[in-house]
Amino acid sequence: xxxxxxxxxxxxxxxxxxxxxxxxxxxxxxxxxxxxxxxxxxxxxxxxxxxxxxxxxxxxxxxxxxxxxxxxxxxxxxxxxxxxxxxxxxxxxxxxxxxxxxxxxxxxxxxxxxxxxxxxxxxxxxxxxxxxxxxxxxxxxxxxxxxxxxxxxxxxxxxxxxxxxxxxxxxxxxxxxxxxxxxxxxxxxxxxxxxxxxxxxxxxxxxxxxxxxxxxxxxxxxxxxxxxxxxxxxxxxxxxxxxxxxxxxxxxxxxxxxxxxxxxxxxxxxxxxxxxxxxxxxxxxxxxxxxxxxxxxxxxxxxxxxxxxxxxxxxxxxxxxxxxxxxxxxxx
Amino acid sequence: xxxxxxxxxxxxxxxxxxxxxxxxxxxxxxxxxxxxxxxxxxxxxxxxxxxxxxxxxxxxxxxxxxxxxxxxxxxxxxxxxxxxxxxxxxxxxxxxxxxxxxxxxxxxxxxxxxxxxxxxxxxxxxxxxxxxxxxxxxxxxxxxxxxxxxxxxxxxxxxxxxxxxxxxxxxxxxxxxxxxxxxxxxxxxxxxxxxxxxxxxxxxxxxxxxxxxxxxxxxxxxxxxxxxxxxxxxxxxxxxxxxxxxxxxxxxxxxxxxxxxxxxxxx
Ligand SMILES: Nc1ncnc2c1ncn2[C@@H]1O[C@H](COP(=O)(O)OP(=O)(O)OP(=O)(O)O)[C@@H](O)[C@H]1O
Ligand SMILES: [Mg+2]
Numbered sequence: 001x002x003x004x005x006x007x008x009x010x011x012x013x014x015x016x017x018x019x020x021x022x023x024x025x026x027x028x029x030x031x032x033x034x035x036x037x038x039x040x041x042x043x044x045x046x047x048x049x050x051x052x053x054x055x056x057x058x059x060x061x062x063x064x065x066x067x068x069x070x071x072x073x074x075x076x077x078x079x080x081x082x083x084x085x086x087x088x089x090x091x092x093x094x095x096x097x098x099x100x101x102x103x104x105x106x107x108x109x110x111x112x113x114x115x116x117x118x119x120x121x122x123x124x125x126x127x128x129x130x131x132x133x134x135x136x137x138x139x140x141x142x143x144x145x146x147x148x149x150x151x152x153x154x155x156x157x158x159x160x161x162x163x164x165x166x167x168x169x170x171x172x173x174x175x176x177x178x179x180x181x182x183x184x185x186x187x188x189x190x191x192x193x194x195x196x197x198x199x200x201x202x203x204x205x206x207x208x209x210x211x212x213x214x215x216x217x218x219x220x221x222x223x224x225x226x227x228x229x230x231x232x233x234x235x236x237x238x239x240x241x242x243x244x245x246x247x248x249x250x251x252x253x254x255x256x257x258x259x260x261x262x263x264x265x266x267x268x269x270x271x272x273x274x275x276x277x278x279x280x281x282x283x284x285x286x287x288x289x290x291x292x293x294x295x296x297x298x299x300x301x302x303x304x305x306x307x308x309x310x311x312x313x314x315x316x317x318x319x320x321x322x323x324x325x326x327x328x329x330x331x332x
Numbered sequence: 333x334x335x336x337x338x339x340x341x342x343x344x345x346x347x348x349x350x351x352x353x354x355x356x357x358x359x360x361x362x363x364x365x366x367x368x369x370x371x372x373x374x375x376x377x378x379x380x381x382x383x384x385x386x387x388x389x390x391x392x393x394x395x396x397x398x399x400x401x402x403x404x405x406x407x408x409x410x411x412x413x414x415x416x417x418x419x420x421x422x423x424x425x426x427x428x429x430x431x432x433x434x435x436x437x438x439x440x441x442x443x444x445x446x447x448x449x450x451x452x453x454x455x456x457x458x459x460x461x462x463x464x465x466x467x468x469x470x471x472x473x474x475x476x477x478x479x480x481x482x483x484x485x486x487x488x489x490x491x492x493x494x495x496x497x498x499x500x501x502x503x504x505x506x507x508x509x510x511x512x513x514x515x516x517x518x519x520x521x522x523x524x525x526x527x528x529x530x531x532x533x534x535x536x537x538x539x540x541x542x543x544x545x546x547x548x549x550x551x552x553x554x555x556x557x558x559x560x561x562x563x564x565x566x567x568x569x570x571x572x573x574x575x576x577x578x579x580x581x582x583x584x585x586x587x588x589x590x591x592x593x594x595x596x597x598x599x
Binding site: 052053054074077078080082084086087088090092093097101104105106107 | 336337340341344347348351352419420421423424425426427428429430
């Protein structure tokens with residue numbers, strides 16, 4: 001695997017005192033979907049802005065597709081696509097006109113562009129609305145248009161800054177599907193940021209947890225979850241007999257906690273450990289009336305690595321930037 | 333290919349303009365009101381000699397309105413730049429592999445086209461006013477031919493280019509709409525009144541005359557009056573007016589591009 005994005009000791013200080021990114025180092029492999037997960041103000045957009053040449057870094061080294069973002073910004077720009085956090089599609093053009101403009105800016109031949117535009121608009125289900133002014137679009141439609149704009153020149157690396165911010169669950173799920181489809185159909189590398197745990201979990205090959213400008217942890221979603229110490233199986237065995245020892249001696253079990261007739265069993269892997277465990281219990285005459293398997297989720301991972309839950313971290317923000325920016329457009 | 337992206341951005345600007353019908357209407361309503369009220373209600377009785385050869389004050393002032401319309405239209409070109417920054421469109425352009433110069437150049441071109449079209453519409457309206465009974469309008473007394481028409485077009489284009497360059501550069505350095513408005517207001521009235529656009533400069537105090545004589549608005553109206561009115565005694569010969577405007581627009585465009593490129597650099 002070759003690294004297509006390389007970031008070494010990146011620091012960005014705004015106005016001499018706001019340390020938005022505080023010495024981060026990471027690589028992204030070609031073809032990978034890599035996600036930055038973090039609360040508001042963590043430094044996600046700042047990192048993307050540096051990598052997409054929009055922002056001058058304070059110190060450190062970054063290369064994208066082998067080009068240095070400071071010394072070869074034009075080469076970087078040519079190889080990447082950016083779907084920014086805020087909606088930047090042009091309200092007073094139609095969807096198709098927006099796409100055509102983007103294609104021209106990225107030097108796509110008009111003939112090729114026309115074909116690709118049809119293709120992409122179909123992909124994000126905007127064919128019907130393609131010739132309408134964007135100001136008549138809903139927030140979700142704009143976001144989808146924005147996504148397809150980022151793809152018009154088939155970039156090697158696509159940067160998605162909060163691709164589903166402000167979208168409803170249904171649209172978010174379709175958006176994820178679009179991103180997965182894209183990844184399947186081309187060997188594009190995707191760098192995305194999000195503060196939705198489910199998004200990071202279901203979309204990314206690897207996740208970096210970022211908080212206050214620092215990477216707190218970085219691995220695959222599965223490994224991160226595993227590092228929390230395995231899954232929890234809850235079982236209920238009515239009756240007076242204590243099965244703690246039986247459970248404890250079953251292979252794969254880490255610990256047991258008994259509370260009345262309920263047991264919380266920590267295991268390395270819940271999926272493979274459940275069946276043998278139930279067998280052992282029934283061998284000893286236990287009648288299990290209830291079983292549930294709990295796997296640690298990203299929320300717990302976040303809590304583990306940053307010392308606070310993502311929802312708490314978010315609370316102070318009190319935001320819906322997308323809604324806010326849409327309102328701003330209205331008052332235009 | 334700088335041409336391709338400049339052209340695409342230029343077309344985008346024009347599409348914005350002709351689709352915003354209200355905006356065009358508002359842009360034109362102001363000069364119409366001025367011509368209709370200001371020009372009619374305060375008829376200044378001056379002989380043609382004092383009016384650069386214009387047969388009456390209304391004709392004199394109509395020419396000034398053409399130039400002022402161009403000035404106002406260019407000022408508002410700055411607005412779209414500020415909006416584009418606010419909504420991230422500017423950043424999108426900055427992330428694109430285009431030559432940065434295409435951003436100011438496309439806007440200056442579009443502002444110039446808008447300004448010239450608006451000014452020509454005002455010209456038509458002023459001419460029309462002269463034919464409405466009870467109203468005064470622009471009466472052309474020169475032997476008006478194709479060369480005169482081209483001369484007026486050229487003067488308006490040069491004037492608009494110069495102003496567009498200033499305002500596009502200013503608005504690229506400015507971050508908010510409020511600041512832009514403040515700057516526009518600061519420039520707007522002095523530019524208009526310290527010129528021969530609305531009043532003959534001979535009646536002005538010396539210091540104001542000195543300023544008015546180097547104001548591009550003065551050069552533009554001075555040139556256009558010589559093209560419209562027979563026996564017009566210009567402040568300068570028409571060739572000087574045109575060359576002066578050419579110099580102004582060349583200097584301001586170069587300056588504007590330098591300022592714009594600095595403003596577009598990543599921070
Ligand atoms: N232009 C700027 N000037 C000064 N400070 C800034 C600027 N942009 C961002 N910051 C600060 O840098 C920090 C990181 O901001 P950034 O936008 O990178 O966060 P983020 O992770 O993208 O958050 P969000 O989820 O809200 O988009 C924040 O504390 C923010 O206030
Ligand atoms: Mg952000």
